[in-house]
Amino acid sequence: MKITKDLYQSSLALLTDFYQLTMAYAYWKSGKAEQEAVFNLFFRKNPFQGGFTLAAGLDYVIDFCRNFRFDKDDLEYLAEMKNSDGTPTFESAFMEYLEHMEFKCDLEAVEEGTVIFPHTPMVKVKGPLIQCQLLETPLLNIMNFQTLIATKAARITYAAKGDSVLEFGLRRAQGIDGALAASRASYIGGCSATSNVMAGKLFGIPVSGTHAHSWIMSFDTELEAFEAYADAFPDKCVFLVDTYDTINGIKNAIEVGKILRAKGKEMLGIRIDSGDLAYYSNIAREMLDTAGFPNAKIVASNDLDEQIITSLKIQEASIDIWGVGTKLVTAYDQPALGAVYKLSAIKNTEGKWEPKVKVSQQSIKINIPGEHNAIRFIRNGKAVADMIYLETEDLSKTSFTIIDPIDPTKRKKIMTKGLEQEKLLIPIFIAGQKVYERPNLGQIKENARRNLNLFDKAHKRLVNPHIYPVGLEESLYQLRTDLVFKMKNYDGEESNI
Ligand SMILES: Nc1ncnc2c1ncn2[C@@H]1O[C@H](COP(=O)(O)OP(=O)(O)OP(=O)(O)O)[C@@H](O)[C@H]1O
Numbered sequence: 403m404k405i406t407k408d409l410y411q412s413s414l415a416l417l418t419d420f421y422q423l424t425m426a427y428a429y430w431k432s433g434k435a436e437q438e439a440v441f442n443l444f445f446r447k448n449p450f451q452g453g454f455t456l457a458a459g460l461d462y463v464i465d466f467c468r469n470f471r472f473d474k475d476d477l478e479y480l481a482e483m484k485n486s487d488g489t490p491t492f493e494s495a496f497m498e499y500l501e502h503m504e505f506k507c508d509l510e511a512v513e514e515g516t517v518i519f520p521h522t523p524m525v526k527v528k529g530p531l532i533q534c535q536l537l538e539t540p541l542l543n544i545m546n547f548q549t550l551i552a553t554k555a556a557r558i559t560y561a562a563k564g565d566s567v568l569e570f571g572l573r574r575a576q577g578i579d580g581a582l583a584a585s586r587a588s589y590i591g592g593c594s595a596t597s598n599v600m601a602g603k604l605f606g607i608p609v610s611g612t613h614a615h616s617w618i619m620s621f622d623t624e625l626e627a628f629e630a631y632a633d634a635f636p637d638k639c640v641f642l643v644d645t646y647d648t649i650n651g652i653k654n655a656i657e658v659g660k661i662l663r664a665k666g667k668e669m670l671g672i673r674i675d676s677g678d679l680a681y682y683s684n685i686a687r688e689m690l691d692t693a694g695f696p697n698a699k700i701v702a703s704n705d706l707d708e709q710i711i712t713s714l715k716i717q718e719a720s721i722d723i724w725g726v727g728t729k730l731v732t733a734y735d736q737p738a739l740g741a742v743y744k745l746s747a748i749k750n751t752e753g754k755w756e757p758k759v760k761v762s763q764q765s766i767k768i769n770i771p772g773e774h775n776a777i778r779f780i781r782n783g784k785a786v787a788d789m790i791y792l793e794t795e796d797l798s799k800t801s802f803t804i805i806d807p808i809d810p811t812k813r814k815k816i817m818t819k820g821l822e823q824e825k826l827l828i829p830i831f832i833a834g835q836k837v838y839e840r841p842n843l844g845q846i847k848e849n850a851r852r853n854l855n856l857f858d859k860a861h862k863r864l865v866n867p868h869i870y871p872v873g874l875e876e877s878l879y880q881l882r883t884d885l886v887f888k889m890k891n892y893d894g895e896e897s898n899i
């Protein structure tokens with residue numbers, strides 16, 4: 403993909419938090435750099451108080467990993483760093499180590515467009531500790547943002563109930579890279595086009611749009627402006643009708659629509675960008691129908707989001723196409739996803755894997771130890787539960803018990819007979835070599851559509867969704883519990899009270 407190619411062609415290894423580099427140095431200094439480890443990237447809560455999350459960003463992750471290296475100028479910059487006593491922060495032998503470092507991790511991930519839930523890894527990295535560590539910040543940066551926006555787009559398009567949603571966010575997005583990534587993720591999540599021309603060029607997203615109030619204001623009258631636009635784009639006329647007086651604007655649009663029709667052309671529709679969108683769209687529909695334009699579409703815009711679209715649907719507004727910008731590309735009501743990246747296993751000096759857990763007062767923050775994967779059980783085309791399990795687990799068993807990672811009283815028994823199984827994490831890199839064939843953006847969008855269709859409406863509703871069951875397979879649950887007790891030195895007796 404071109405943008406990521408251009409952006410990632412030069413190494414982005416310094417696009418990280420400084421502490422990753424100081425840890426990398428200390429791993430190297432203490433002889434741990436090449437020790438094998440497993441890290442998992444996951445989030446703890448669905449965004450927007452919703453019931454699901456839509457994964458996006460893997461394509462950027464792939465480019466990042468393929469170009470993961472320290473270039474000469476990166477190393478020169480690091481070599482200049484000094485401790486407070488004037489000595490170099492990183493010794494030159496470490497610089498040489500970084501210079502020759504090649505990405506050699508195994509990386510598994512859920513495909514873009516996969517519906518995913520809290521606690522399930524979206525990306526798993528296995529390889530030299532130093533490399534796994536250095537990937538933390540950039541992987542989180544990429545996955546957190548694109549997953550958030552793809553999820554927002556899925557919610558907005560869900561509210562639009564099959565109507566087209568156009569992404570209009572470029573002018574309000576978080577910078578240039580944020581805008582491009584947001585256009586890409588919005589398309590994956592269900593938008594049908596973007597106003598962002600560069601996103602169209604770089605990613606192949608359909609580009610579309612109408613015109614602004616400035617076009618109307620640059621003429622003496624609105625009618626003149628519509629006529630001139632119709633001259634320039636006889637096949638693409640969507641007239642913005644609310645610059646001065648919306649009802650009069652609709653009348654002018656109809657008048658120019660008739661002129662176009664006399665020339666054998668059809669106006670596509672009108673756009674309303676202010677006022678009561680239910681009231682004006684219904685009046686517009688009636689006026690257009692009465693004037694003989696039943697096929698003219700009504701586009702609405704103005705600070706829309708999934709809640710306002712839902713409300714306008716309930717009000718039976720006559721809106722066919724929704725233009726959504728600011729609230730989509732900035733994920734206005736929840737501007738970060740909050741995925742984390744945690745060490746879950748490390749190979750000790752005897753070559754034995756040791757599961758690792760971070761103990762927390764809040765049980766939601768206790769990570770899942772060991773090398774694990776997740777599987778989705780599907781019955782008659784509907785997903786019924788996801789199970790997170792240890793890689794050593796025998797998946798041919800006929801029944802499993804899954805236990806809620808936060809509340810162990812919530813358990814479900816899964817009888818596998820007649821259920822389809824979909825493995826969620828699939829190999830992307832093996833020993834640094836890419837083994838995954840990247841789908842194109844259209845295929846990713848289709849994967850998102852198929853994935854969203856796997857889930858019952860109850861999990862997709864925007865408010866108070868029904869919680870989809872995701873659980874730890876029993877032996878993984880037991881491993882986690884034992885490890886937490888071990889790390890807390892808990893021997894079954896209450897003490898220290
Ligand atoms: N019928 C409706 N039901 C619910 N929300 C609506 C309805 N009509 C418009 N809205 C929303 O209400 C908000 C109106 O905001 P605001 O008052 O700033 O706009 P406006 O004054 O109509 O237009 P502008 O300030 O852009 O000229 C927007 O978010 C819009 O999408």
Ligand SMILES: O=P(O)(O)OC[C@H]1O[C@H](OP(=O)(O)OP(=O)(O)O)[C@H](O)[C@@H]1O
Pocket residue numbers: 570571573574675703704705706725726727728729
């Ligand atoms: O509202 P959004 O979802 O971000 O959609 C994009 C907005 O951008 C344009 O106007 P702009 O905001 O530039 O000016 P306006 O607010 O004065 O209409 C357009 O007319 C939409 O209102």
Ligand SMILES: O=C(O)c1cccnc1
Pocket residue numbers: 570571597610611612613673703725727
């Ligand atoms: O094409 C449009 O109508 C458009 C594009 C960007 C922002 N607002 C509207």
